[in-house]
Amino acid sequence: MYHLRCLRLARVFLVFLPLSSAGWGQDLQLPTSYDIDLQLAITARPMVMGSAREITGTAANEIGDDVFHRLIAAGFNEPFPWKLTLVGNNSVNAWSTAGGQLYVDAGMLPLIGEHRGLWAAVLSHEVAHTGRRHQV
Numbered sequence: 738m739y740h741l742r743c744l745r746l747a748r749v750f751l752v753f754l755p756l757s758s759a760g761w762g763q764d765l766q767l768p769t770s771y772d773i774d775l776q777l778a779i780t781a782r783p784m785v786m787g788s789a790r791e792i793t794g795t796a797a798n799e800i801g802d803d804v805f806h807r808l809i810a811a812g813f814n815e816p817f818p819w820k821l822t823l824v825g826n827n828s829v830n831a832w833s834t835a836g837g838q839l840y841v842d843a844g845m846l847p848l849i850g851e852h853r854g855l856w857a858a859v860l861s862h863e864v865a866h867t868g869r870r871h872q873v
Contacts, residue, residue: 778836
Protein backbone atom coordinates (compact mmCIF):
# COMPACT_ATOMS: atom_id res chain seq x y z
CA MET A 738 0.00 0.00 0.00
CA TYR A 739 2.75 2.46 0.98
CA HIS A 740 4.78 1.60 -2.10
CA LEU A 741 1.74 2.16 -4.30
CA ARG A 742 1.34 5.66 -2.87
CA CYS A 743 5.03 6.35 -3.55
CA LEU A 744 4.68 5.10 -7.12
CA ARG A 745 1.60 7.28 -7.65
CA LEU A 746 3.46 10.31 -6.31
CA ALA A 747 6.46 9.59 -8.54
CA ARG A 748 4.15 9.17 -11.54
CA VAL A 749 2.61 12.59 -10.87
CA PHE A 750 6.07 14.17 -10.83
CA LEU A 751 7.02 12.44 -14.08
CA VAL A 752 3.88 13.78 -15.76
CA PHE A 753 4.34 17.36 -14.63
CA LEU A 754 8.13 17.76 -14.80
CA PRO A 755 8.18 18.13 -18.61
CA LEU A 756 5.66 20.96 -18.30
CA SER A 757 8.13 22.98 -16.24
CA SER A 758 10.43 23.31 -19.26
CA ALA A 759 7.74 24.27 -21.72
CA GLY A 760 9.27 27.71 -22.16
CA TRP A 761 6.38 29.89 -21.05
CA GLY A 762 7.65 33.37 -20.30
CA GLN A 763 11.26 32.43 -20.92
CA ASP A 764 11.84 35.46 -23.13
CA LEU A 765 10.89 37.98 -20.43
CA GLN A 766 13.67 40.21 -19.15
CA LEU A 767 14.11 39.72 -15.39
CA PRO A 768 15.64 42.35 -13.11
CA THR A 769 19.39 41.86 -12.76
CA SER A 770 19.21 42.63 -9.05
CA TYR A 771 18.03 39.90 -6.71
CA ASP A 772 16.67 42.42 -4.18
CA ILE A 773 13.10 41.89 -5.37
CA ASP A 774 13.46 38.12 -4.85
CA LEU A 775 14.55 38.60 -1.25
CA GLN A 776 11.71 41.04 -0.55
CA LEU A 777 9.17 38.65 -2.06
CA ALA A 778 10.51 35.85 0.17
CA ILE A 779 10.05 37.96 3.30
CA THR A 780 6.53 38.93 2.26
CA ALA A 781 5.49 35.37 1.32
CA ARG A 782 6.63 33.54 4.47
CA PRO A 783 3.69 34.56 6.72
CA MET A 784 1.24 33.66 3.96
CA VAL A 785 2.80 30.23 3.40
CA MET A 786 3.15 29.42 7.09
CA GLY A 787 -0.25 30.75 8.14
CA SER A 788 -0.82 29.71 11.74
CA ALA A 789 1.24 26.52 11.36
CA ARG A 790 4.42 26.01 13.30
CA GLU A 791 7.78 25.13 11.78
CA ILE A 792 8.75 21.49 12.29
CA THR A 793 12.30 21.15 13.62
CA GLY A 794 14.59 18.47 15.01
CA THR A 795 13.11 15.48 13.21
CA ALA A 796 14.52 12.79 10.92
CA ALA A 797 12.59 14.46 8.10
CA ASN A 798 14.52 17.68 8.76
CA GLU A 799 17.84 15.84 8.59
CA ILE A 800 17.08 13.96 5.39
CA GLY A 801 15.35 16.91 3.73
CA ASP A 802 18.17 19.32 4.60
CA ASP A 803 20.82 16.88 3.36
CA VAL A 804 19.08 16.34 0.02
CA PHE A 805 18.27 20.05 -0.27
CA HIS A 806 21.87 21.19 0.29
CA ARG A 807 23.16 18.59 -2.18
CA LEU A 808 20.76 19.93 -4.83
CA ILE A 809 21.84 23.51 -4.23
CA ALA A 810 25.53 22.53 -4.34
CA ALA A 811 24.94 20.75 -7.67
CA GLY A 812 24.51 23.95 -9.57
CA PHE A 813 22.28 26.68 -8.22
CA ASN A 814 24.47 29.71 -7.82
CA GLU A 815 21.84 32.35 -7.26
CA PRO A 816 22.78 34.52 -4.28
CA PHE A 817 19.85 33.39 -2.14
CA PRO A 818 19.81 32.44 1.54
CA TRP A 819 18.47 28.97 0.58
CA LYS A 820 16.30 27.48 3.33
CA LEU A 821 14.04 24.46 3.64
CA THR A 822 11.14 24.75 6.09
CA LEU A 823 8.87 21.89 7.10
CA VAL A 824 5.41 23.28 7.82
CA GLY A 825 3.32 21.70 10.59
CA ASN A 826 0.00 21.35 8.80
CA ASN A 827 -1.83 18.44 7.18
CA SER A 828 -1.67 19.68 3.60
CA VAL A 829 -0.05 17.50 0.99
CA ASN A 830 1.97 20.10 -0.87
CA ALA A 831 5.34 21.71 -1.32
CA TRP A 832 6.00 25.37 -2.06
CA SER A 833 8.77 27.63 -3.18
CA THR A 834 8.99 31.36 -2.98
CA ALA A 835 11.42 33.78 -4.47
CA GLY A 836 14.66 34.24 -2.61
CA GLY A 837 15.48 30.56 -2.09
CA GLN A 838 12.78 29.65 0.40
CA LEU A 839 11.21 26.18 0.10
CA TYR A 840 8.40 24.74 2.19
CA VAL A 841 7.18 21.16 2.53
CA ASP A 842 3.86 20.64 4.28
CA ALA A 843 3.67 17.90 6.91
CA GLY A 844 1.09 16.00 4.88
CA MET A 845 3.84 15.20 2.38
CA LEU A 846 6.13 13.66 4.98
CA PRO A 847 4.39 10.25 5.25
CA LEU A 848 4.45 9.97 1.46
CA ILE A 849 8.13 10.74 0.93
CA GLY A 850 9.35 9.31 4.25
CA GLU A 851 13.08 8.59 4.25
CA HIS A 852 13.27 8.00 0.50
CA ARG A 853 15.99 10.38 -0.68
CA GLY A 854 14.87 9.98 -4.29
CA LEU A 855 11.37 11.22 -3.49
CA TRP A 856 12.84 14.08 -1.46
CA ALA A 857 15.00 14.96 -4.47
CA ALA A 858 11.99 14.86 -6.81
CA VAL A 859 9.92 17.16 -4.61
CA LEU A 860 12.72 19.57 -3.76
CA SER A 861 14.26 19.77 -7.23
CA HIS A 862 10.89 20.75 -8.65
CA GLU A 863 10.57 23.57 -6.12
CA VAL A 864 14.22 24.64 -6.43
CA ALA A 865 13.73 24.93 -10.19
CA HIS A 866 10.82 27.35 -9.66
CA THR A 867 12.99 29.54 -7.46
CA GLY A 868 16.14 29.19 -9.54
CA ARG A 869 14.26 30.15 -12.71
CA ARG A 870 12.73 33.06 -10.78
CA HIS A 871 9.15 32.10 -11.63
CA GLN A 872 7.79 34.25 -8.81
CA VAL A 873 9.43 37.44 -10.05
